[in-house]
Amino acid sequence: MKVATNRREFLKKMALLSAMTTAATMFPGILFAEDQVAGLEGLDNLEWKKSPCRFCGVGCGVLIGTQNGKAVAVKGDPASPVNKGLCCVKGYHSIMALYGKDRLTKPLVKKNGTFVETSMKEALDLIASKMSSTIKDHGKDSVAIYGSGQWTIPDGYTASKFFKGCIGTNNVEANARLCMSSAVTGFMSSFGIDEPMGCYDDIDYADVFVLWGNNMSEMHPVLFSRILDQRQKRGVKIIDFATRTTRTSMAADKSIIFNPQTDLAVANAICYELINKGRVNESFVSKHCVFKKGETEMGYGLEDNYAFNDKPALIDFEEFKNFLEDYTPEKVSKYSGVSVKDIKYMAAYYGNPNTKVMSLWCMGPNQHTRGTWMNNLIYNIHLLTGKISTPGNSPFSLTGQPSACGTVREVGTLTHKLPHGVVMNEEHRKFAAEIWGVPAENISPKPTYHTVEMFRALDRGDIRFMWIQVTNPMVTMPKLKRYRDATEKKDRFIVVSDVYPTPTTEIADVILPSAMWIEREGMYGNSERRTQHFEKMLTPPGDAMSDTWQLVEVARRMGFEKQFNYKEESHIEEIYNEYRKHHAGKKHNMAPYEVLKENPGMQWPYVDGKSTKWRFNEKYDPACKEGSEFDFYGNPDGKAVIWQRPYEAPPEMPDEEYPYWLCTGRVVEHWHTGSMTRRIPVLHQAMPHAYVELNPEDAKRLNIATGDLVKLTTRRGEITVPAAINLRGVPEPMQVFVPFFDEHMLINELTLDAFCPISKQPDYKKCAVKVEKA
Amino acid sequence: MPIKSYIVLPYDGEKETLVKSLKSIAGCEVAEATNEEIILLVTDTQNEEEEGQLKEKINGVKSLKFMSMVSGYSPENITSSTS
Numbered sequence: 096m097k098v099a100t101n102r103r104e105f106l107k108k109m110a111l112l113s114a115m116t117t118a119a120t121m122f123p124g125i126l127f128a129e130d131q132v133a134g135l136e137g138l139d140n141l142e143w144k145k146s147p148c149r150f151c152g153v154g155c156g157v158l159i160g161t162q163n164g165k166a167v168a169v170k171g172d173p174a175s176p177v178n179k180g181l182c183c184v185k186g187y188h189s190i191m192a193l194y195g196k197d198r199l200t201k202p203l204v205k206k207n208g209t210f211v212e213t214s215m216k217e218a219l220d221l222i223a224s225k226m227s228s229t230i231k232d233h234g235k236d237s238v239a240i241y242g243s244g245q246w247t248i249p250d251g252y253t254a255s256k257f258f259k260g261c262i263g264t265n266n267v268e269a270n271a272r273l274c275m276s277s278a279v280t281g282f283m284s285s286f287g288i289d290e291p292m293g294c295y296d297d298i299d300y301a302d303v304f305v306l307w308g309n310n311m312s313e314m315h316p317v318l319f320s321r322i323l324d325q326r327q328k329r330g331v332k333i334i335d336f337a338t339r340t341t342r343t344s345m346a347a348d349k350s351i352i353f354n355p356q357t358d359l360a361v362a363n364a365i366c367y368e369l370i371n372k373g374r375v376n377e378s379f380v381s382k383h384c385v386f387k388k389g390e391t392e393m394g395y396g397l398e399d400n401y402a403f404n405d406k407p408a409l410i411d412f413e414e415f416k417n418f419l420e421d422y423t424p425e426k427v428s429k430y431s432g433v434s435v436k437d438i439k440y441m442a443a444y445y446g447n448p449n450t451k452v453m454s455l456w457c458m459g460p461n462q463h464t465r466g467t468w469m470n471n472l473i474y475n476i477h478l479l480t481g482k483i484s485t486p487g488n489s490p491f492s493l494t495g496q497p498s499a500c501g502t503v504r505e506v507g508t509l510t511h512k513l514p515h516g517v518v519m520n521e522e523h524r525k526f527a528a529e530i531w532g533v534p535a536e537n538i539s540p541k542p543t544y545h546t547v548e549m550f551r552a553l554d555r556g557d558i559r560f561m562w563i564q565v566t567n568p569m570v571t572m573p574k575l576k577r578y579r580d581a582t583e584k585k586d587r588f589i590v591v592s593d594v595y596p597t598p599t600t601e602i603a604d605v606i607l608p609s610a611m612w613i614e615r616e617g618m619y620g621n622s623e624r625r626t627q628h629f630e631k632m633l634t635p636p637g638d639a640m641s642d643t644w645q646l647v648e649v650a651r652r653m654g655f656e657k658q659f660n661y662k663e664e665s666h667i668e669e670i671y672n673e674y675r676k677h678h679a680g681k682k683h684n685m686a687p688y689e690v691l692k693e694n695p696g697m698q699w700p701y702v703d704g705k706s707t708k709w710r711f712n713e714k715y716d717p718a719c720k721e722g723s724e725f726d727f728y729g730n731p732d733g734k735a736v737i738w739q740r741p742y743e744a745p746p747e748m749p750d751e752e753y754p755y756w757l758c759t760g761r762v763v764e765h766w767h768t769g770s771m772t773r774r775i776p777v778l779h780q781a782m783p784h785a786y787v788e789l790n791p792e793d794a795k796r797l798n799i800a801t802g803d804l805v806k807l808t809t810r811r812g813e814i815t816v817p818a819a820i821n822l823r824g825v826p827e828p829m830q831v832f833v834p835f836f837d838e839h840m841l842i843n844e845l846t847l848d849a850f851c852p853i854s855k856q857p858d859y860k861k862c863a864v865k866v867e868k869a
Numbered sequence: 870m871p872i873k874s875y876i877v878l879p880y881d882g883e884k885e886t887l888v889k890s891l892k893s894i895a896g897c898e899v900a901e902a903t904n905e906e907i908i909l910l911v912t913d914t915q916n917e918e919e920e921g922q923l924k925e926k927i928n929g930v931k932s933l934k935f936m937s938m939v940s941g942y943s944p945e946n947i948t949s950s951t952s
Binding site: 103106107109110111113114115117118122125126127128184187188191776777780781 | 871872873874875876898900901902903904905907909910911913938939940941942
């Protein structure tokens with residue numbers, strides 16, 4: 096394309112195209128004059144290639160326009176069934192994240208407190224040597240790898256094979272522990288198998304959408320726009336059930352606010368109401384469900400080496416019904432802040448046999464000291480009414496990261512997991528070992544540390560070497576100071592692979608420059624079980640290397656040449672084909688490599704050349720037993736579990752000294768810790784720094800106006816941030832909200848490292864804080 | 870050198886006036902929907918100061934009810950592909 100003087104014209108066309116696409120989503124059927132559309136034709140001269148978006152777990156398909164070895168344009172992929180051509184503001188600017196001025200391009204080694212450039216060979220030699228000597232001196236469980244839901248599938252698979260299969264330690268964790276492990280344990284305890292039974296197409300069938308603590312308009316904007324589109328077309332209802340008024344609440348048909356943690360009680364009250372009003376689908380429940388209860392008063396994991404194992408016990412419907420007597424709408428209304436009328440309003444939609452209901456949630460129920468229970472309770476509602484596994488009837492747990500599902504949950508990059516099954520199971524260990532080409536004894540049968548405990552182990556000295564890839568724990572760990580101090584202790588060696596300098600690279604002993612996204616080949620797996628392939632479109636800058644190949648190089652240096660005997664030019668294909676073997680069978684088969692290359696993703700189980708859209712329903716899922724109608728085959732008896740889970744208070748609540756609730760979260764402009772999106776000028780300018788949202792009445796009483804500095808103090812630390820009153824979100828009285836994207840205003844200095852005892856996922860949504868005008 | 874695009878809504882019955890007003894401002898290009906009261910605006914300025922001045926002018930247009938930014942590009946942010 097000749098662009099010497101037309102560079103600006105080209106960008107103007109891109110800007111207009113973005114606006115047209117967005118307008119088309121907001122105003123379905125909108126038309127523009129033909130001459131205006133024709134004016135965009137110059138964009139066709141680029142080479143366009145498909146990829147999933149780099150950012151969130153929705154997994155939008157994008158088309159990347161490249162020219163002369165550079166990515167110069169991006170647009171939504173109309174062929175993608177996920178986003179149908181639309182992108183959000185991050186997606187439209189995604190390629191700009193490749194070209195920040197301070198990209199890491201050379202390996203850096205810390206010498207006498209200063210980073211010194213070195214060659215990639217020397218850096219990799221040093222890492223291999225340090226790992227070997229640490230294992231020799233302190234044992235194999237003294238080395239660890241911490242990755243993320245932004246790892247590609249081959250990255251995570253290589254890490255798991257290297258650490259669990261070859262070294263023989265289960266010290267493999269990922270930041271997805273912080274964002275969706277409660278979803279995993281929720282699925283596992285209710286259904287015996289992970290990930291949603293439904294898919295995004297449920298949006299096209301549901302009549303009512305209940306958003307459980309989920310600010311979709313900012314966190315999953317493309318899916319939210321699909322819901323808004325359905326409201327325009329079919330008049331569907333949107334109920335926002337949250338602790339704070341957000342853009343989602345404002346767009347919803349009904350906003351229902353609850354007091355923090357009482358979602359547990361409200362969910363139980365809905366179940367009570369369903370039973371009380373005779374709205375239970377008795378035929379479905381008797382054929383396809385069992386009732387169980389587990390341990391209660393489990394604690395919150397605040398102490399080191401905390402351990403908990405649930406003890407499930409079968410109960411009957413009558414016992415469950417009696418348990419719910421404590422959760423009448425009248426009783427729950429008194430402490431939840433939700434009116435009896437609103438509890439009955441939600442229950443009425445769930446209970447109406449002619450209404451299809453989709454429940455959606457993400458961090459609200461997951462980042463919760465009773466996160467597993469919250470997930471169980473939402474499933475309870477759908478199971479009692481039989482509103483599950485059919486188009487439009489769908490409890491749908493959304494994920495935050497592009498491959499939290501694909502890499503962390505499916506590959507199994509958590510301490511207890513294997514690609515197929517768990518380390519505690521001998522058959523699963525043997526199965527993995529055979530594919531990995533290692534003795535089964537190599538794989539330890541004992542899980543070691545979940546994420547919070549892994550950083551505690553680093554602090555204690557049980558872990559001495561940690562390799563961190565594609566994540567930024569020095570911004571995201573709760574109770575941050577303890578874990579930052581841990582990294583600075585003597586005899587700790589930290590390797591960080593990333594694309595930009597971050598607070599985490601600051602604490603590294605070696606920094607490896609990583610190839611980012613389309614600078615290498617890979618796959619992501621999104622929230623609806625869709626695996627998407629992207630090819631290498633660009634040459635990474637300087638010495639930057641993919642995280643996969645970094646791991647392969649170090650593994651080979653440590654003597655595992657046989658297990659990592661991949662060819663550099665085809666290693667992603669080889670690794671994916673090897674990985675597929677772990678999931679062979681009708682319950683989890685992954686689409687072949689060639690199919691992924693040709694299509695905008697395929698959903699597992701991929702059986703007989705077809706994706707499975709709705710699992711556990713015989714009509715759609717070939718893995719179901721013939722004649723079963725519904726088969727929850729993750730559990731040996733084929734039945735889903737309705738759990739008796741009570742309301743329990745959180746470990747820290749507002750008191751005289753710290754009288755406010757603190758909730759943290761994200762904003763639409765920034766991806767997680769902002770290490771990429773803050774380098775995109777338009778996104779940075781739109782949201783340049785963090786802020787604290789206060790309720791207007793509180794702000795008035797404290798004489799705080801928007802922009803005034805506010806000091807926030809908890810038992811863990813203090814920070815000062817500017818106030819935002821009546822802007823994007825409005826918290827309830829005596830509650831504040833702070834986003835976590837800003838490394839200069841680290842809200843996680845204040846948060847508490849309490850977690851769900853079952854999932855080990857921390858609760859970033861609730862702790863007690865003091866608020867003062869600075 | 871920012872280039873930005875916006876979705877712009879006019880006050881009721883003011884679409885033509887708004888289109889005319891925006892077109893008369895240097896640095897503004899306009900595309901209008903043929904079946905909705907929606908206007909797309911692309912602004913092109915040389916620097917942030919100029920952009921601020923342009924925004925002031927746009928905000929002064931009386932027929933403009935609402936505008937929301939969709940995308941923003943700076944040519945220097947994407948390595949030049951001049952050939």
